[in-house]
Amino acid sequence: MDKREQILASALTLFVEFGFHGTPTSKIAKEAGVSNGTLFHYFATKEELIKELYIAIKNDLNTYLFSHISPDDSIEVTLKKLFIYFIYWALDNREKNHYIQQVLFSPHISQIPEAILQEQSHQAIQLIEKAKAEKIIKDLPTDLHYTLVNSHIMGIYSYVSNLPPDEQKTIIEHSFEMLWDMLTESK
Amino acid sequence: MDKREQILASALTLFVEFGFHGTPTSKIAKEAGVSNGTLFHYFATKEELIKELYIAIKNDLNTYLFSHISPDDSIEVTLKKLFIYFIYWALDNREKNHYIQQVLFSPHISQIPEAILQEQSHQAIQLIEKAKAEKIIKDLPTDLHYTLVNSHIMGIYSYVSNLPPDEQKTIIEHSFEMLWDMLTESK
Amino acid sequence: MDKREQILASALTLFVEFGFHGTPTSKIAKEAGVSNGTLFHYFATKEELIKELYIAIKNDLNTYLFSHISPDDSIEVTLKKLFIYFIYWALDNREKNHYIQQVLFSPHISQIPEAILQEQSHQAIQLIEKAKAEKIIKDLPTDLHYTLVNSHIMGIYSYVSNLPPDEQKTIIEHSFEMLWDMLTESK
Amino acid sequence: MDKREQILASALTLFVEFGFHGTPTSKIAKEAGVSNGTLFHYFATKEELIKELYIAIKNDLNTYLFSHISPDDSIEVTLKKLFIYFIYWALDNREKNHYIQQVLFSPHISQIPEAILQEQSHQAIQLIEKAKAEKIIKDLPTDLHYTLVNSHIMGIYSYVSNLPPDEQKTIIEHSFEMLWDMLTESK
DNA sequence: TATGAATGAGAATTCATTCAT
DNA sequence: TATGAATGAATTCTCATTCAT
Known part of the structure; x- marks a missing residue:
């Protein structure tokens, strides 16, 4: 190193x-x-270090996420993979995940280039739009869907992060189904 | 003043x-x-000021919330009120809400007395346990329910906070139903 | 103090x-x-200190100079007094005089407000113009007169500053006459 | 280069x-x-660089000056040439002239070898002594003559440096005469 | 209670200089 | 000769906190 x-x-x-x-x-x-x-x-500055660290971690996360997603995956599978692998990544990289949150809730976000900030959200939002177009999920504002998925993920992460590893998998799988039920037209 | x-x-x-x-x-x-x-x-110290400000805001929030809940309310109604009124309070007190988040995501939380931190969560957790006992909501870990409710609330808040006031009400009501569907045995 | x-x-x-x-x-x-x-x-800053010190010294010099000049003095007397008393002040306040030169020959001048810089030059220039109008001194550009007087003063100061006090007076008086001869229509 | x-x-x-x-x-x-x-x-050091630059410029100036003076020139002509060509050199090499002043007014002079510092002054002082011996100029202390010539030169330079080139020549010539009148027995 | 001058530890940053390659 | 990464002492400035009035 x-x-x-x-x-x-x-x-x-x-x-x-x-x-x-x-x-x-x-x-x-x-x-x-x-x-x-x-x-x-x-x-050059402490600020710059904070920013570069953020970018490095985001790259790390992206590489991880993309390595698990294939263009052939269905919308549901893609969404599920993003959901599940993000949580796994966060569990395996607690410091990095914490760091990202820390920057997001600090005055330092303003230093992060928009492009970096939107890397995942852009992908996710396109996915949601496609799912809406194909009537897979409810006809609600895209941003609302996006926000709900996001907060659900963060909630689940914070819950399972205190669980022993063997219980994590079940909860994660189950919680994705809860989320999916919420997003799709309820019977 | x-x-x-x-x-x-x-x-x-x-x-x-x-x-x-x-x-x-x-x-x-x-x-x-x-x-x-x-x-x-x-x-006495800046730290003390940060803490006292947190406590003052939490009191403010509690007073507001309790003034809307009655012991006669059903579990569902109580939960819904907590959900909805919290969001309204946050929308009417953006700085205060932001401040609470800020403290929660900072090294200063350690200064806040446990009792203050748990004021609402305690209430909410009891509510959830009662709901579980009465089979109103799914038989999942209480903490999981709690976490999901919480993150749902924060998600909805962050979404509606950028909406014009007249659209807010519909979304808030609707989103509670989505949450409720998720917590209760589906279909 | x-x-x-x-x-x-x-x-x-x-x-x-x-x-x-x-x-x-x-x-x-x-x-x-x-x-x-x-x-x-x-x-607030070191720069500010440098500037304020300059201003304080300039005030000091002005107070001294003005306390010796009367509106009734003739042009020649006024000029002579400015000449002589400036040199005396510089001799009695070597550090202050040196400091002023130091600032003038440094990148810090740009921090000094124009008004402060021009305090004396303004006076002197008006004096020269009056002397020109009354045909007391040669009909040369005012700025040239001003520059010559100035450099003459600095030259004399640097010469007498190494002399014992009793010899200083003669030189100063004499050198003013040399200057005066130079400025007025010769012979 | x-x-x-x-x-x-x-x-x-x-x-x-x-x-x-x-x-x-x-x-x-x-x-x-x-x-x-x-x-x-x-x-080897920044200080060394400052010194070497000073020496290089001084050499430059000397070469220029000496290339215009001949041993056959009369005292007056020699002095006039030194006067005039120095000003022309300074006008053609503003940065270099400025640099010399800068070093002279800084704590770095102490690093410059005496020999370099006195290169011109030595010449000029001998010239003045000769002129005094031959009764060409007033019987005043040599250092006083030297100082007055010097400050006159700097004054003229600073004045003409802001003038358009075509006006410079007249002023320079004229100002030498003023200086000469001052140094020689008046009338 | 209220003031605000005074403190000094601490922080970010700069930059001349060194040295292994 | 030439490089540029690495160093660490030095410097300016900030700010929570104290205290005499």
Whole structure:
């Protein structure tokens, strides 16, 4: 792992544990085993570091998600995969997931380029529109569908994250069905 | 409004706009029209101010919520009222709602007494247990129900908060039904 | 002397001896017997301190100069007084005079408000124009007269500043006559 | 132009525009199109670079001046040539002239070897002594003569540097006569 | 109660300089 | 010769907090 990645790794751990304000750049540098100056050699400002870390994590997540989705999958399967694999990723990368939330709920979001922010939502929204067009899901505003799926995912994640691994799978599968029932025309 | 309240009011606005780190106590004092020292006369530390503000807002929310619930209400009605009135309160008190989220997603939560944090959840959890006992809702873990309700509420809030007021009511009512369908044995 | 003035006094001595870059604000504070923070309580930035010190010194010089000039003085007398008293002031306030030159030859001039910079030059220029109108001095561009007077003054100052006090007076008086001969229609 | 000269050229431009403190060595290197390390390969320290640049410019000026003076010239002609050609050089090499002033008014002069500093003054002082011995100029202290000539030159330069080229020549010639009148026994 | 000057620890950042390649 | 990553001391500035009035 080169120095830049060392710095990102240390920043992730410390930011998640102590928050942005609670983590001086000097602590990150020390933790990464590099000098104070080196950190600023790679990242012009602390803000820049926060942003780059966000982007790196988002790339990580995207790579993971896309590696599991195939263009041949049906809409339902695609949605289910996105749902399930996102939760698995979050469970396997708690710090990274936490970090993303942390940025989203902070004044630092404004630094993140729109394109990065919309990477997944764009995909998901197209999926929802297609599902609506094909009458698979209810005829409600796309944004409403999107919001409901999102908050459902975050809810399930926060619930299963405290469960032993063997119970997680059942809940995740089941909860997707609950969500699906909610989105599709109820009988 | 006395000085203590002036300070709390200014702190709310500034914290929500600029974040905790981005808001020096001196700015709060100036905005409140009091001296630097006076702020520390009422609140021993900045941390204390953050905590007291949280408590004050939580009291505000509780007062509002309880004023709409009657012990005679059925379980479903109670839940619906909690759902709907919380959203209305959040829409009418955006800064306050935002502030609560901000604290929840920050290292400052650890400063908030458990009792304050659980004020509503305690109520809600009892409600859910009663509903489960009476077979009104599915036989799933109480925490799962609770989590799903919560995230649903936050999702709906974030969706309707960008809508014109006249469209809000329909969505809120409708979305409660979706939630209810999800919690109760389907069909 | 209050703290603000202590800071200005220490800044003057240190800036003249070590230059702007060679004088950390921390050294100024220590020399002034105040804390690091106090310096920034009175002067928002180091730049601001540099500027305020310049203004304070210019006020000092103006007060001195004006206290010696009377509206009844003839043009020649007024010019002579400005010439002579400026040199005396510079000799009695070497650090201050040096500081003014230092600012003038540095990128910090751009921070000094035009009005402050022109305080004396404005006066002097009007004097020269009057002298030209009354045919007392040669009919050359006002700016040229002004420039020549100025550089002559600085030259004389730099020469006499290394002389013992008793020799200074003669040179100063004599050199004014040389200047006067140069400005007026020769022979 | 080899790398060493590239560096000197970039340093000149940047130092004049932004000052010594305002010009990091890294900026100089980038502007010169060389790496950070290369600059320090040619100049051991930034201070050294400042000094070497001064020396290079002084050599430039001397070469120019000497190429116009002949041992056969009379004292008056020699002085006039020094006067006039210095001003022309300064007008044609504004950055270089500015740089010399900048060093002279900075704490960096102490780094410049005496020999370099006195290159011209030595010549000029001998000239003045000769003129005094031959009763061509007034019997005043040599240093006073020297100082007055110097400040006169700088004054004229600063005046004509803002003039269109065609007006410069007249002023320069004329101003030398004014100076000469001042130095020689009047009337 | 209220003030606001004073404090000083701490933080982000800069930059001359080194050195392995 | 030339590079540019790496260093870390130094610097400016911020801000929560104290305290005499």
